Amino acid sequence: MLLGLWVMAGSVAGYAAGTQPAAMTREQARQVLDVINDPAKRAEFENTLAAIASQLPAAAPAPAPAATVAARPVSVQPDSLGSDIVQDASSLRGKLIVQAQHFVALFGDLVFVVHWTHTIFADPDSRIILLDAVGRATLILLLALAAEHGFSLLLRRPLLKVTARAMATEQRLNLHAPPQGMSAPSTPDAAGSDDSAARQTQQDDMQAQHATLRLLARVPYSLLHLLIKLLPVGLFFALGTSFAYLLTTTQQARAVTITLTNAYVVARVVYLLMETLFVPRSPAIRLCSASNQTAFMVTHWLNFLVAAPSVVVCLSTLGGVFDMPARGTEAIIRSVVLVEHVLVAIFTWRVRTHVATALQPPARLRAQPFWMFVGRLVHLWWVPAMFFNFALWLIWATHISGGYAWIIRTVILTTAVVILSRVLSVVLYNLQNRLFHVSPALEARYPGLQARMDYYYPVSRKILSFLMFFATAIVFLQALGLPAIHFLVHGRLGQKLIGVIGSVLVAYTVAIFTWEAANAALQGQITRFENSSQTGRASRLRTVLPIIKTVLLALIIIIVAVTTLSQIGINVAPLLTGAGIMGAAIAFGAQSLVKDFITGFFMLVENAIQVGDWVTAGGVAGTVEHLSIRTLRLRSINGDLHIIPFSEVSSIANTSRDYNLVVVDIMIDLGQDTQQLTTILHEELEELRKEPRYTHLVLSDFKFLGIEQADGNGARFLGSIRTSPGAKWTVYRAYYSRLAVRMNREGIKFPVPSFLNLLGNPDGDRGLQVALADRPRTPQA
Known part of the structure; x- marks a missing residue:
């Protein structure tokens, strides 16, 4: 183990044990500096510090500030998906900050380069050496570049001659090229078809051979073009190397000049080799099939792409010439290489369309599903290219062991x-199409089922696409080396996330099936009522059907919403309590409105009225035009539309139910024969019933009720006729029209009350009312 490493580790351990660390000698300090400059030794030292820190006792937590203690952060329901997401998001944020700090640390040594540069310029001797080396190298390179440029101008005429000869050769080959776009004449027999296919194959082979010959004919001119362009580069190399030994006085200046010369020559040679494939100004010697625009764009970007490697070579050499520490040189090289990769990424983005067009499968294969998928997939070639580009830099910059093997494995x-997910999506989409396709027999049994399935098809397609994308993303992350599957299967948040997605999907599926089953049951019940001649019950159920659907839909939405909110961790108890209090407040504040709804619902359920009935409600008589849960709309006989809230309807007189009675009320003279009048009334009703228009309207014979009143004003004769619902006014008018003609012909006498009798008789007003009672009050047709 290095001495400096142990010294620093011992100092840290001494501070941890509470003892004073020993003083560091000059030799130990130099060893510590070597450890800091060497990445491998620095990493070993960091591991030692981490091991020591893991054995230190944990410090007591500092007391929280008063403001922090007093503050109560808003949190979601504990042990739920929301709380887990918040916790994992905080943990992920901390990890991202650490990774960002590590990434920035890769360029932290650039600060050391700035300090080193400041130190060099602060020392007069070092500054003179550096300025002399840079100045002489710059002058030499400018002279060599001027010579190269002048020599290039002299070689322009030979380049034009090479291009002209290449164009002449191209034209000569095109004269002997096979014709394109010709097809053999069609023949109806099989032999003719085979002959046509054979001719087409021969023509394709001839065209391929011609393309190969044309490419081979271009190769000599391309090589000659390259050699002519390399001559100025050779002159630059010769002048740069010669002047490096002739015009320099220090070893540093000579090394800088030779390094810069070699870097420029390498970059220029690489550029010319790549330019040989495109040759933007000479399409006749171009070796690749690219347009002029593409050739100019590629060669323009090559100038930038080949410059960065040259700079890296210069820095790696010049750092040792001027005694720059290795950490500074590595930091500069990492930065330059990163710029190079950024340029490569920009170039990849610029040529993505051109490359995708070149990678498209042949036109004869694009109609097939697999090659159609390949044609769409190649448009995304730049995504793995950019990932591979930056991954290479990251692995090189961070010295990741086995990183390149990881890249290859990840790409595969x-x-x-991607391919398997596409194949699986095609299979699942086809299966979904079959599930949502209703057979003709099932459609005949349940009419409208296919329309309902088509209504839910877009939503189910989006859900399936989301699940496919979610599963593909998980497998994709697993392929990148991230433990995505372990996170979902064994992780606390992953398990809850899967549970929430499953619960929400199940809740929505059950809600949809419940809604559709209820609609089908109600519609089926209406159909059964209509088929069994229960028109009234069918009409009543159809009237309350929108109300039932609205209530059921609101109930389903509330249940699904509460389930979803509870699954994601939101406490729904306060929401339900608040909704209940708000509902009670609304009910108390809008009693009349609630009464409208309740009364209207029971009116509709009890089938008290239907659309088209003639009713009397709220003091208004008319035809029912519209019924809602809250109001009743009546069209009166004078055409006015009356909108009556159900809360104002205390009773309803429905004229369109069961049957009606036509009350016959006639005042006759006291001397008139009642038997004769009864016979007339019977006979005229029988004649009326014989007419087809009134046969189904009259339900009974004339029923004589007797004499209700007999006085000086005459005798009041009463009878009744039963008619079908809503037909009493039609029968009334027709019947009385016939009676008027018959009574006039038979000489039936009617009393004529005098004005004095009406004044002297207390019942005079009554007699006048009876006399006018024969006129119907509501002449409804």
Whole structure:
């Protein structure tokens, strides 16, 4: 074990034991500095400190401030999903802060670089050496760059000649190219079809051979183009190396010049090798199939991408030349390499569309489901590319053991997860389509079932997609090396999360099945009533059906909402108590409204009235046009619409139920033969019943009730006729019309009360009322 490590560890242990630590010598301090500069030794020292800290006694917690004690944080219900999420979120926040601190610590040594630079410039001798080396190296590089640029201008004409020869060769090959887009003539027989396929195959082979020959013809011109462009780079290398020995006076200046020269040459050669594939200004010698726009974009980005490795090489060399500690050099290199990876990520994002287009399967295969999925999947190629890019840097920067093997394993597993999840989703979606498809026999047995299934299909599809996404995310995280499955199966929060999702899904499923079963039962009951000629009961159930549905839906929503809230950890007892108090307050404050609802509900349940009935309610007579749980709408005979709350309806006279009676009230002269009048009344009613229009309206014969009154005003003759519901006014008018003609023909005498009799007779007003009683008050058709 290193001495400095033990000295520092012993100092910490001495402070822990309460003793004064021993003084540190100069040699020990130098060893401690070596430990700090060496990452491996520094990590070993951190492990030693962690082991010592684990054996120290825990300090007593400091008393909480008064304000903190007095404050009572708002918390959810204990031992619930909400409380677990809050606790795990706090723990996750702490872990993320620690990881962020570790990430920032990777660049913490940059501060040391700033201090080292300040120290170098503070020393006059070091400053002179540094400025001399940098100045001479810069001058030499500028001279070499000027020479390279001038030589490149001189070589422009040979480059144009190479390009012209390449274009001439390309045109000569195109003259002998096979025709494209031609197909053999169609023949109806099988032999003709085989011949057409054979010709098409031969044509495809010829085109492939021509493309290969054209690529091979470009290779010599591309190599010649590369060699011509390498000549100025060779001149730069020769001048930079020669001037490094001729124009420098110190070893540091020579090393800086040679290092910068080599870095530039390496970067330039790598760039020219990559440029040979694209050659943006000479498409005739381009070795890859890319458009001019793509070629220019790629070569433009290559200038930035090859610069970062050169900077890394320079820093790794120059750090040793100027005695920079290893920790500073490593910090600078980590930063530069991170910038390089950021540039790679930006470049990946810029070319994502071009690469996805190039990776698309052939057009003849895109109609197949598998290749269609592959065509969609390649549009996401940049996601694993960016992940792989930054993962490489993180593993290199943090010296993770086995990190590259983890990346390869993760890429393979994540790719398999994506493919398998897609295949499984196709299978599950097909199964869902079959479950939601109703057979014709079942649709005939339960009409409207397919429409109800189609109504819930989008919701179920979204739920299935959510479950598939959730399961895929869990497996994906497991493939990345995170214990996602263990978290769900054995973790406290994971188990509660699965329980909550399952409970909510079960609650919603039961609620939907309950709702649909209740609707089906009610609709089936209405159908059975109609099929069994119980029209009244069917109409009554149809009238109260919206009320029953509303109450049932409200009950289901309340139960599901309470279940969901209780599952996520919200205490529903205060909510239910508050809802009860609010309901009581509303009931007391709106008694009339509550009375409307209660009275209306019982009116509808007892089938007191229906739409279309002629009723008298609240002092208004008319036809019922609309019924709700609270109001009754009547259309009176003069066309006015009366909206009457049920709380104002004390009684209802329904004229459209069971049967009606037409009361025949006739005043005849005292000398008139009553038997003759009875015969007339019977005969005219029989004649009326023979007419088809009135046959079903008249339900009984004329019933003579007797003489109710006989005095000086005449005799009051009473009788009755039973009619169908709501038809008494129709029968009344038709019957009296026939009686008027018949009585006039038979000479029936009616009393004519004099004005004096009406004045002297106490019953004169009564007689006038009786005389006018023959006119119906409500001439309803």
